[in-house]
Amino acid sequence: MIEGKDKSSIIQMFHVHKYYGSKKALVDISLNISKNDFLFISGPSGAGKSTLLKLIYLGEPVSEGQVLVDGMNLSRISRKRIPLLRRKFGIIFQDYKLISTKTVFDNVALVLEASGKKRKFIEKKVRSVLRTVGIEQRINALPPSLSGGEQQRVAVARAVVGVPKIILADEPTGSLDSDSADIILNLLKGFHTQGGTVIVATHDKELIRKAGGRILYLKQGRLLGPTPI
Amino acid sequence: MATYYHRAVQDIKDNGFLSAVTIITIALSILIVSAFALFFTNANNVMNYWGKGVKIMAYLKPEISQKNLPDIKRKIQGIYGIQDVNFISKEEAFKRLKEQMKRQSSILMNLNENPLPDAFEISIIESSQHGEKIEEIATKIESLPSIEDVEYGQKWLERFTNIFDLFRLAGYAMGGIFFMAAVFIVASTIRLVIYTRREEIEIMRLVGASEKFIRGPFYIESIIQGTLGGIIGIAVLFITFKLIASNVDSFKHGLFNICFLSPEFYFGIILGSMFVGWLGCYISLKQFLKA
Numbered sequence: 001m002i003e004g005k006d007k008s009s010i011i012q013m014f015h016v017h018k019y020y021g022s023k024k025a026l027v028d029i030s031l032n033i034s035k036n037d038f039l040f041i042s043g044p045s046g047a048g049k050s051t052l053l054k055l056i057y058l059g060e061p062v063s064e065g066q067v068l069v070d071g072m073n074l075s076r077i078s079r080k081r082i083p084l085l086r087r088k089f090g091i092i093f094q095d096y097k098l099i100s101t102k103t104v105f106d107n108v109a110l111v112l113e114a115s116g117k118k119r120k121f122i123e124k125k126v127r128s129v130l131r132t133v134g135i136e137q138r139i140n141a142l143p144p145s146l147s148g149g150e151q152q153r154v155a156v157a158r159a160v161v162g163v164p165k166i167i168l169a170d171e172p173t174g175s176l177d178s179d180s181a182d183i184i185l186n187l188l189k190g191f192h193t194q195g196g197t198v199i200v201a202t203h204d205k206e207l208i209r210k211a212g213g214r215i216l217y218l219k220q221g222r223l224l225g226p227t228p229i
Numbered sequence: 230m231a232t233y234y235h236r237a238v239q240d241i242k243d244n245g246f247l248s249a250v251t252i253i254t255i256a257l258s259i260l261i262v263s264a265f266a267l268f269f270t271n272a273n274n275v276m277n278y279w280g281k282g283v284k285i286m287a288y289l290k291p292e293i294s295q296k297n298l299p300d301i302k303r304k305i306q307g308i309y310g311i312q313d314v315n316f317i318s319k320e321e322a323f324k325r326l327k328e329q330m331k332r333q334s335s336i337l338m339n340l341n342e343n344p345l346p347d348a349f350e351i352s353i354i355e356s357s358q359h360g361e362k363i364e365e366i367a368t369k370i371e372s373l374p375s376i377e378d379v380e381y382g383q384k385w386l387e388r389f390t391n392i393f394d395l396f397r398l399a400g401y402a403m404g405g406i407f408f409m410a411a412v413f414i415v416a417s418t419i420r421l422v423i424y425t426r427r428e429e430i431e432i433m434r435l436v437g438a439s440e441k442f443i444r445g446p447f448y449i450e451s452i453i454q455g456t457l458g459g460i461i462g463i464a465v466l467f468i469t470f471k472l473i474a475s476n477v478d479s480f481k482h483g484l485f486n487i488c489f490l491s492p493e494f495y496f497g498i499i500l501g502s503m504f505v506g507w508l509g510c511y512i513s514l515k516q517f518l519k520a
Contacts, residue, residue, distance in 0.1 A: 059435070080439075087437035099429045101243070113232050114438035158436065 008035045009068075010166060010197050011056060016065035018051055018221075025051045026221045029065070033199065035165075038192045038213030041201045047218040049201035050094070053168050056199070057089050058082055070165060087115055090159030090191075092169040096151045098143040104130065104154050105139045111162040125161060133157045133187055149180030156187050166197040173207050185211055233442075237449035240422065247418050248454060254414040255458025256465065258407035259502050263466050263490065265400035266498070271487050272393055283358060285351040285367050285381040293347065293375045301375050305349060310357035310366045315350045319343050346377065408505065411458075415451055415509025422447070423517050430518070444518065448510050455506025459499035463490075 011033040018026040026048045033039055041049050054060040055067055058074055067074040070088055077085060090111075098107050105126055112122045130136040133153040143151055152172065159167055167188065173181035185207060192198045202208065208215060217224045241248045287305065298316055305314050317325075322345040330336070353366060363381055371379045423430065433443050470489055490498075 057435070083434075083437045083439040083442075085437075086435065089437075091435060093435075097432050097435065099432055101429070110433065110438070111436045114433065114436055114442050119231070162437070 009033065010035045010037075010070050011199075012068040013055075014066045014068075016055060016067060017063045018048070018055060018060065019063045024221050026055070029223050031216065031223060033197065035197055036192065036195055038189075038198045038211065039200070040208045040211070040213055040215045041199065041218060042203060042205075042208060042215055043218035044203060048221040049203075049218055050170050051221075052218065053091075053170055053199065053201050057086055057091060057168060083114070087162060088165045090162065090164040090167045092152070092155050092159045092167065092172045094171040094174055096143070096155045098151060098154055098158075100143050103140050103142060104135065104146070107143065107154060108158045108161050111158055115162060126157075129157045129161045130154075132190075134183065148175050149177065149183070152176060152180065152184055153187075156184060160187070160191055164196070166199065167191055169198070169200045169202075171202050171204070172200060173202070173204055178206075181207060182210075233445040233449050236446040237453060240446060240450050241453065244418075244422050244425070247421055248450075251415055251418040251454045252458045252461065255411050255455055255502055255505060256461035258411040258505075259459050259462025259498060260465050262404045262407055263463060263495070263498050265403060266494065267466065267470065267490055269393075269397060269400060270490060270494070272396070274488070276389065276393065283353065283363060283381055285353070285363070285370060285379055287349045287351060287370050287373075287376050288378045288380075289347045289349070290375055290377045291346060297375065298347075301373065302349065304373055305351060305370060308366060308369050310353055310362060311351060312354045313352045317348050317350050319345045319347050322346075322348060411502075411505045412509045412512065415454065415506055416513040418454075419447055419451060419510050419513035420517050422450075423513065444514055447514060447518075448507060451506035451510035452503050453506075455503040456499060458506070459502025462502070463495050463498060 009032050011031075013029050013031045016026060016029040017024070029052065041052055043049055051060065055062055055074075056069060058077070062075065069085060072081070072085055074085070099110070102110075108126045108129060109122050112125060117125075127136060127139070130139055133156055135150055135153045135157065138146060138150060143154065146154065156172070159169075169188065172184050172188070176184065181204070188198050188200070189211065198213070200207075200211075200213075289301070293301070302314050302316065305311060320343065323343045326345065351366075351370065353363065357363065357366065367379045367381050370376055430443055467489060474487065
């Protein structure tokens, strides 16, 4: 059975397995994510939440099964088209993944530079996004000089600046205080309101309760379906 | 392209020491290779200049009579490559010898008869004034029945040509070694830069940067380093050349017509230097930046 099958699917997984050697990280996952979904993937640590996100943006290849993203079959995608796939996403990593030697501006601008946007446009757009996430005053700072909350806001800014179709967030509020977590949640909600699809992997029950989206529960690599919080 | 260039220049600044080492290595390699090129070019010019003065002396057999001379002269003039043929009688030759041996002329006074043969002094057209062609003409002249022997100073010319060829061979070998060394250094530098920036490269890939976007600045960086290395190498050679040329008398008085490399040549060297940068980068990216 495919969970939540819908005509306006943006991500579909068919009997997906992921092994690391003999260890089974994900077992027989089939799911459907619709456009403009706000989906939480929940479960305890080591359940396979991050692995599931990695399979979606091709951070890892599947061991078995098929993944379709916005019409692209990831098992058959050529190496040249991987950047095109990744530009469909804005990814917020658990460890932020900011380039420590580049300023806040350069980190966020990288996404637009990579997609070939003009310098003037980049300048304007990055400033506007940084203003939205409330970190414009730190535009020339290097990431190591920022607090965890500030770094996470930069990561969110980088995720939304290219106007992606989908945001993948891996424990976006994991190490943040509740105020900073609220800011991040509001930014994700804002993106969702504008028509974007948001997929959040988290075990933060408070965040899920506040956001009120669809929830899928993973345990020991298996999808257990919606679960009450 | 402007973005790639901007990022490449920024990378050179960020990795200043590594870039400086690469540029200096390329500059040294270019300096040595172009110094050899300068030597060969000028040695070649000097040999050509000396070659222009080469004349063939064709000595006649003693039994040849005067009435046969116009016929022999005509036959010699009929050989392709001959510019002028002058008859030098044995009396004239003896007179010249006495003039050349002013202090030792008493030795010649004791001779009972003139030992010198009649001869033709033969000059050669410019396009034929090089080793093989001179030898070919000399062989043709020598094969005429009335000619006893020919001389054209071939031995020293051959010896010089042999030494010159040896140097040329050494030059090619040195050029090859320095080319490989420069490529190796550029490749190592790029490898180190890739290593220090591996996290950044991973992040670029995750945000959707294409391989062209990631690799482009590395190529531009290497080509800039190659160009700068080439220009510095040529500039150092030029300054050294000027310093030597203004201090050595034989250069100043035009004894040898020594000149610097032609613009085409040094532009070629700078292009080669850019190629060295590109190749070093290509090798490194192929090995260490697999998608």
